[in-house]
Amino acid sequence: MAADDPGKSTPSDKYNLFRTIHSAMRHLNYDHLVAGVCGGVIATLSLHPLDVIKVKFQVGDGHFSNRPNFNGLVQACKSTTQLNGLRGFYQGVIPNMWGAGSSWGLYFFFYNAIKANFQAGSNQPLGPTKHMTAAAISGVCTLTMTNPIWVVKTRMILQTTKTGEMVVSAPSYNGLLDGLSKIYKYEGIRGFYKGYAPGLFGVSHGVIQFVAYEECKKAYNKFRKQSNEKHLSAIEYICMAAISKTFASSTTYPYQVVRSRLQDPHIAQKYDGSIDAIRKIIKYEGFRGFYKGLTPNLIRVTPATCITFVVYEKMSYFLKKRRT
Template identity: 55%
Template sequence: MDSAAVPGGQRRCPGPASPPAAPPPPRAPQERSPFRHVRYENLVGGLSGGVLSTLVLHPLDLVKIRFAVSDGLKLRPKYNGILHCLATIWREDGFRGLYRGVTPNVWGAGASWGLYFYFYNAIKAYKTEDRLEGLGATEHLVSAAEAGAMTLCITNPIWVTKTRLVLQYEAGIDSSKRQYKGMLDALIKIYKYEGIRGLYKGFVPGLFGTSHGALQFMVYEELKTKYNRYKNRQFDLKLSALEYITMAALSKIFAVCATYPYQVVRARLQDQHNRYSGVVDVIRRTWRKEGVHGFYKGIVPNVIRVTPACCITFVVYEKVSHFLISLKNGG
């Protein structure tokens, strides 16, 4: 009878063949958390960048809004240019005047950038979950528009409050003559006298304005991707601060030039010194009285402000979020 070798050099007779092992039972599909793509690092990074850039450049935002609503009403101050506007505000209301409306602006910019990056990165991660490559230009555009609409639903009341505070120019340094004493007072009074509708004035043009952020993020993401491909690097590789600044500036200038008229329409709807029946009324009256030029009032101080503001925001966001993610991963 034949024998079979076993460990230790001993030999034994083979027994009956053992039955094949049963296959393991199939694993139940692992449930995926609906919040698996939500990262607080993106929220903190965006909030940090938005707050810092707003604190540095708020006076230029104030100038932009005052030029945007300049429709010929007698109560409005007349300015010959950006420097004249800044000098006039400084002379009449001091340093405090240059930062009128800064509180809701900081809240609004911080919340908007934080929520925007928060929603945008979650949407982008969800769409690229089972893909090796990043999103295309159209997908970036749609993702950014979705994130912008979600953010605006939360932050529109803050922007109405900021506009009202920035346009309190008739009181000068006498605070007792001001219609609103601060952000909270403005929110309460707008709700009391105008209701929810008052807090959401300018929402429609603001919703259209999500195209601004969508175009900006599309160009920003495409520039990063194509630059990394040009350098033969991974498409989502971290860049240097100078590279982020360059791409943020180019994408912002493109978005501003493409969508600025909606900001004029929104500011005029939110202005407490004039009354419009809606978006169409603003467009019709602006076109009749001021022509095409009316839709681009304030664009120069806006470009001067938003370009460095965007660079600061994006660099701070990228650095803070990458730092927090590496810290979380133990790196």
């Protein structure tokens, strides 16, 4: 009988699948989405200039384009000021704000829903394996939904008002919506997912960061002999966020360099995908090429993450307290 065929789904199987999905959906909490968006937006507005410098370091290959190859932060800042003035430090800030806000919001949104589903009503902290699983699933979902915004952000940062850094034949973007429409017009849907493959590798960054953050909180609360759900001070959250972010950034930074190269329309055609980009970076720049812009990145992402996590923790606590 068909019902005995293990290769076919039965009404009971479909009901169990629906029940599982419904169970996960019940744990979606929009407080985490709002708190994550607030944290991402505030951190981005505070530290966007360092993100501009980081991206310019990443795409300066010195071989396939006339992008300048900076020797330090001071030279990069002088070049940006000469080409675009002080406004140059805020190129791409709108898509970056949208991207960071939506990414953090969605990440916390999915992450906490998956965690709650794993806990099934228990207050016991999860182990590293389940934290890794929750972070990985959240990372893939978030990247898939936000990658088009990151493509526009990278390209807007690399636009200049003079021709000293770029090939002027590429279309310029007047904003996020204009960038999205032009990418769709000239490159189609595939244009929205330039750099998606190295971005998937970058999911490991979120996994490492969130596992380290959760384990830091768990170890600290155990040391203080207090509940894992206890609301901590801003300084305590800052220390844990800084440790986890520095560790994650240092170990996974190379994927960001590869992604930036593939998203830059002026040098992307020189690389035949992620593997080819990795080979050429090693050949022409050595392994140091994978860490271009690491210093401004660490200077930016460490305080940015601290701001994001503190705002998130405080905002989610406030919303939860207000709701209950």
